[in-house]
Amino acid sequence: MSATIAEPRQAPSPTAPPPALETRGLVSGYGGREVLSGLDIALPQGEVLCLVGHNGAGKSTLMKLLFGLHQPSAGTILLRGAPVRPRPELMAREGVAYVPEGRGVFPGLAVRENFALALWSARLAGAEAEARTEEVLTVLPRIREFWTRRAGTLSGGQQQMVSIGRALLSRPSILLLDEPSIGLAPKTFQDLLAPIRELQQRLGMSVLLVEQNVGEAFAVSDRVVVMKSGQVIFRGVPADLADHAKLMEMF
Numbered sequence: 520m521s522a523t524i525a526e527p528r529q530a531p532s533p534t535a536p537p538p539a540l541e542t543r544g545l546v547s548g549y550g551g552r553e554v555l556s557g558l559d560i561a562l563p564q565g566e567v568l569c570l571v572g573h574n575g576a577g578k579s580t581l582m583k584l585l586f587g588l589h590q591p592s593a594g595t596i597l598l599r600g601a602p603v604r605p606r607p608e609l610m611a612r613e614g615v616a617y618v619p620e621g622r623g624v625f626p627g628l629a630v631r632e633n634f635a636l637a638l639w640s641a642r643l644a645g646a647e648a649e650a651r652t653e654e655v656l657t658v659l660p661r662i663r664e665f666w667t668r669r670a671g672t673l674s675g676g677q678q679q680m681v682s683i684g685r686a687l688l689s690r691p692s693i694l695l696l697d698e699p700s701i702g703l704a705p706k707t708f709q710d711l712l713a714p715i716r717e718l719q720q721r722l723g724m725s726v727l728l729v730e731q732n733v734g735e736a737f738a739v740s741d742r743v744v745v746m747k748s749g750q751v752i753f754r755g756v757p758a759d760l761a762d763h764a765k766l767m768e769m770f
């Protein structure tokens with residue numbers, strides 16, 4: 520029924536930097552039910568890795584594990600080559616930003632107050648905070664249109680933009696983006712991804728992008744991993760799956 524195309528992992532070249540984030544034999548679940556069963560994934564430094572898989576495959580669980588919002592029962596997580604036990608404050612300090620699925624904004628606060636809180640968390644103030652805000656507003660200029668509005672009154676897509684903008688304020692070296700397309704029209708999603716890709720390339724950011732909208736996501740990704748039932752069933756580059764029928768065969 521489903522094609523299991525697990526490719527061998529390539530041996531890292533001796534000169535290549537360690538992956539920004541890596542999991543080895545990661546096992547995790549909820550209440551005794553295993554969701555990830557020995558997951559090996561590597562996010563190369565300075566690249567965008569798109570993670571796709573059917574609903575319930577365990578993609579969001581992986582994101583939570585990588586940021587320390589859920590705990591593994593076995594396996595190792597490595598941050599830039601060193602084993603780490605993720606906790607949100609530790610990962611944030613290490614330059615990791617996580618944008619969860621859904622609307623990660625403070626609905627009762629204005630957009631500019633949402634930004635102010637993120638700047639405060641990143642310990643940015645004064646001219647530096649202003650410069651960082653300008654940088655993000657240049658990447659996501661549409662945020663200026665609703666700068667003074669309460670975040671809770673914005674559309675899903677607008678809230679998504681604010682949520683990503685907040686994450687970018689800290690200039691993360693690693694960005695975990697969980698389904699940013701939710702609630703967005705394909706064109707709006709493209710408009711959101713293109714400037715993020717530009718910033719990612721300019722700053723050498725490493726991005727783990729969980730997405731179902733593979734057309735738009737693959738266009739800005741360097742590599743693709745397909746997960747099924749808590750395991751990797753395919754690793755490659757977007758061109759390998761240019762024929763989306765191949766991807767569909769895996770499900």
Ligand SMILES: Nc1ncnc2c1ncn2[C@@H]1O[C@H](COP(=O)(O)OP(=O)(O)OP(=O)(O)O)[C@@H](O)[C@H]1O
Pocket residue numbers: 549554572573574575576577578579580581
């Ligand atoms: N907090 C939780 N408590 C119990 N089970 C959970 C919890 N969160 C997720 N699960 C279960 O774990 C499995 C994996 O969920 P997860 O959200 O990681 O999948 P996903 O690949 O991100 O799916 P989707 O594409 O639908 O977001 C699912 O069966 C889900 O029901």
